[in-house]
Amino acid sequence: MGRPLQIDRQSVLEAGLLLADENGLAAVTMQSVADMLGVTPMALYRHVANKADLLDGLVELLLTDVPLPPATMEWRERLAWMARALRDTAQRHPAVFLLLLQRPATTAGALHVRDAVCAALREGGVAGPAVARTERVISTAILGFVASEAGGRFGSRSTREVNADFAAVEAMVEAYLDRLS
Amino acid sequence: MGRPLQIDRQSVLEAGLLLADENGLAAVTMQSVADMLGVTPMALYRHVANKADLLDGLVELLLTDVPLPPATMEWRERLAWMARALRDTAQRHPAVFLLLLQRPATTAGALHVRDAVCAALREGGVAGPAVARTERVISTAILGFVASEAGGRFGSRSTREVNADFAAVEAMVEAYLDRLS
DNA sequence: ACCTGAACACCGTTCAAGT
């Protein structure tokens, strides 16, 4: 399959993400990524510092791609919309999503989602100083569920049941938000 | 350091856990575990099927060690006690704890904790058919927090602040339980 | 029964060399 021999960081990350999605994180090696691009492993080092940097790049690529809801939407609906968007992303990229728990939530991609959650909470009347903590608490709950699903901790439970569990987690978050106001 | 040359599964797992605790999961190799036991890497294969089996064993060792509260304790206090116990375990073994999200919660070690949570919920008057789902929902929230902390997603936030976040997650769980009864 | 030696295919990474 004739691919352009001119590669860049973006194409390296896209190849890595594809391999991770199809065959898991263990399938992402410097050699397999290079193969997919039609290049030798050593060529990658011009575009990523090392393998850890490549993996960081995959997480960032995934986070940047999480879509945000239209600003016209009511704030609580917007929160639910983002929870669903995060779950969709995790289902599409389960292997890379698990890496998310292992890096500080301070990259540009992480902030892009976090800021949108904080904005919705402020609009919902959550007191200024409580916004940051509330964001962390509800993000932790959603992330715990979504990461469990991506990692396979729910085992072979049916899709219908897992969806009902997700609804229950959202109900828990709602109960918490109700108590705040 | 003169160690007995007679090894068994238990000693292999204990060596692996020690290495993971001190230097992370990447430091757990067949060679490093063997070195610690004063043996060649090939000797391990008599006691673990392969490296994946070794890692499974580490998770199981960790889960089996999570202590349970005295049965005399009131049910809600018991739930809080177990959340703290899980957090303690994760702080002692952060690297191995992250693997927990990646395997089905159906092993003996996982059931040992799960059953205790379910028993507390039943005692608290949660309706029979709702017990299993409620257990999954609150476990997901606690696990999400504890895994985030173990993985380093909270970055360099101070211990005081992270403790306050943990209290807030527990408050969310309480709000959910209140709504159920 | 339990451990070892030798061997294999595969990792990540470097450095000097090519174009």
Added chain:
DNA sequence: ACCTGAACACCGTTCAAGT
């Protein structure tokens, strides 16, 4: 500037051989 070839130390795993 960008990619390659050769090399290094290190993986997991096998198999036959030792005791």
